[in-house]
Structure formats: C-alpha cells, structure tokens
Amino acid sequence: MAKRLDLKDVDIYYGSFQAVDGVTLSIPPNSVTAFIGPSGCGKSTVLRALNRMHEVVPGARVEGEVLLDGEDIYAPNVDPVSVRRTIGMVFQRPNPFPTMSIRDNVVAGLKLQGVKNKKVLDEVAERSLRGANLWNEVKDRLNKPGGSLSGGQQQRLCIARAIAVQPEVLLMDEPCSALDPISTLAIEDLIANLKKQYTIVIVTHNMQQAARVSDQTAFFNLRATGEPGRLVEIGDTEKVFSTPTEKATEDYISGRFG
C-alpha cells in the first residue's frame, strides 16, 4: 500500500557544503508531487534524500527528519537497503542492466533479494510489465537483452523493474528528459495509472509536465548563487500554476527567469 512521506526541517550537506536548507513538506499517499525549480536548486538532492540514495556520494549527510508513515528513515538502526526496498527510484537516463534479458531486468530486484521460484518471477514480470504499459510490446521477446529496446521502452522497462519490488513510494528523477514527446506521453499516462497504487514524487524541468501529471507542486529555488537551495512554495498544482503566493514562483512559472 502507498504510504505518506513527511519531511521536517531537512538540511542536506555534501561534506561542509550545504546543498539544501530547511525543507518541510508533506506528500500524501496515492498522489503525484512534482518538484520544479531551476538547475542546481537542490530538487534532485531532496529527491535522492527520500530513499537515502544521496549516501552513494561520500560525505553526504542529512539533518532533520524524513518520515514514512511516521517512521524516520534516518533513524540510527535503519538499514538504508531496506529503505530503498520500500522507496523505489527511476532515473533520468534509462539504465537497464546490459547483461540481463528483458524479463531478468524486470525481476532483477526480486532475484537479487533471493527469490528463485520461476513461476513467481514470471508472474511478477508480466504484472510489472503490464503495469508499465510495456507488456504488449515485449511479450514475444522477453529473452532479448534489455538494451535492444528503444529509449522510451527502456525507461518503461526501468519503471517496471522499480515497481516489481512493490515499493510504497516511487521517486522519479526527470524520467522523461531523455525521451521524445511520444514516449514522454506514454510515461505520463503511466504515472497517472501508477498513482492508484503508489505515492509518486517526480522531479521535472518541464513545467507543462508538472502541470499535467501532478496533484501538488513544490517549487525550489536558491536565494543566490552559492547559497543552499530551499523550498519556496508547495501547494495544489492548479493553485501554484494559477495564483502562486510567492513572486519568485510566478516569475519562474511564467518564464521570466530560470
């Protein structure tokens, strides 16, 4: 089942450099939240802090609380691996595993967690590929390598792979920025479907996309170059795009800066 995410006064550092300052926001279950803002404003950093992926960078740390249904994912005894099992992620560039077939790519998460039952894996593969609107295109070539698909198909394969482990939350880091408009549309339709089962957070540079797919929008910005990024405004997408409370949001959305 989808769960809610709450951020309470989150600061993110890379070594001594503070990248993000004091972000507080709530993401309700079964909703799509879009993070928008100019490059370098920390929106991807915040996204990666939501499943502890930023820890891959040495020296990165988070202060404040990130709560998944009230449970702090940064509590001292929490294994980051278990956090990532619960909060999945789709990346900017499609990254299927090159040594694996389409089917094995989809079930990679389960297989690497030790599931061996072929019947279970086949079922999960079909269900996930259907969930990612890819089943009809690949059902006759499940044993072909993942790299044989087109870019848009590869990205849907990666989404299928992410939902195969049945996370509660799905994080998407500019999932359409490497795709053409038709593939982008396919992914956006998919996001609308996935919302029924998952809580979705999507980072995007494309404001029309944010307006199309999201329920609420969070606008991030820097006070000045070299300063940490911060959350300027969060609200219902409709309201943020029509009557934003902050002038910076209005300027950004109307294209006057950024």
Next chain:
Amino acid sequence: MSTTIDLDEPAVGPTFTPISTGRKIRNGIAAVLVTLAFLVAVVPLVWVLWTVIAEGLSVVLRPGWWTQSLNGLLGRQQGGGAYHAIYGTLMQSLIAAAIATPIGILVAIYLVEYGAKSRLARATTFMVDILTGIPSIVAALFVYAVWIAILGFDRSAFAVSLALVLLMVPVVVRSTEEMLRIVPDDLREAAYALGVPKWKTIVRIVIPTALSGMLTGISLALARIMGETAPMLILVAYAPFINYNVFAGNMASLPLLMTVERANPTEAGSDRIWGAAITLILIITVFQLIAALLSRVTAPKTK
C-alpha cells in the same frame, strides 16, 4: 553549352577550391610513412612466426612429442618429446593464475568500489604501478630470498609459481580495475534503488557487466607469465623426465627446455628448441582463443 559568352561567367570566384598540390604531396608522404611503419612492425613478426613454423613444425608432428619426455635420451639422440616440459609450463602458470587471479580481482574491486580516493587506495595503485614494471628476475630472486633462503623450502615448481604470481597480480589488477571503472555508475545506482546491498550489486551487476573485458585481461596476463624464463632458471632445476609433484624435485618447462638444449650442439638439440618454441606459441594461442571465445560469450548484448 558550346557557345558560352563572357556574361555567363560568374562574377565572383568559385567557393570551393581543388585540393592543393602541397596537400597532395604531404598526404602522399604521410601515407608512405604510415605504410612503412606498418611493415617495420609486421615483417619481424611474420618472420619469427615463419621461422619457428618452418623449423619446428616437423618436430611437433613427430609421434611422441606430445606424450613422451626426454628421459634416458642422450643429447644427440633424436626422439622423445616435450610432455614433461608442457606439463611443467601448464602446472606452473595455472597454479600462478589460480592464486593471482582472485587476489588481483579482489584488489581491483577494493580500489574501484571501496577505496575510492582513500590514501590506502592511492598507495596501492602506486605499488601496483611499480610492480607492473618489476623485472621477472627480481621477482624470482625475491621468492628465492624469502621462500627458500629464509623459510627454508626446497627449490620447486611451486616456488616458480609464487614468482609468477608476483608478476601476474599487478597486470590482473590494472586490467580489472580499468574494466570495473568503465561500468557506468547508473547501473550501480539502479541496483541500490532496488534495495540490493552493495556487495551483491558488485557480484551480480558490476562484475558480470565487466566480465568480458576482465577475461581478456586475465588471459593476456597468463600469456605473459607462460613465456617467463628467469623464475624457472633460479627457482627450479631442469629435469628431462616427468615430475608430477609441484612441491618437490626438479621440473621442466618449455622455456627451461629451450635454455638447457641451447647448450646441446647436435641437430637433436636444435630440433627440440624449435619444437618447444612452436609448442609454447601454440599453447598461448589456444589460451588466447579460449579467452576470446569466453569474452565474446560473456559480453553484454544489444540484439
């Protein structure tokens, strides 16, 4: 078009010009130089191969070359074979490979996946670079000093293997390191995001992706140590008979057979040298072919 008048001439010169004579000449000179360099590199190679095959082919086709030793034969007597030396070369280098490959791969994994830019990793890279250039006779003398002089073991084929390990590890480390580094970080992150622990990501995602190149590197390292001679000269003595025990007694190997028979002025002696040479080249070629095949099978596919 035969009645062109001045008015039809373009008012300005053409935009495109023909290739200038100077460039044609420079191009010609460069082409000749490049071709000459190619010939200078290839001619000796073909020559060596041709000589070895011409002199040695009849020897390795003799009955018994691949199945018999030289036990009991006098220097001038024809006959016998190189089985004892082939066994020695294979055993010594395969034992060395069996020890050096896991060490080399683990060091490379440490350097790429765990060490990052730590001081220990930098120091290790530096040491590996130095070890790559270490002359084989120095490695042999080091093993002699430690294994035989200090620890008191006898000279044996295993001591040779230990010296070969010293020569092979840095080559395996460097080539594996290169291959692991070109695995995109995207794949590691994709695995982490699925809730896969780091060690499993390395074993199941990173290594399979890099495996093809790693195999090529290991086979090149194996080819390098198979032709080594210095460790055999120092750490084990030649035996014309078959010795299956790598831990005791003298043992032949193909390079050693060649060195020893060089003192044999008879035709039988020179036949054995050419035969051993072609045998060594063949063995290395077979290993390279197997490696190339494995590397093709394990390479990531896109179709």
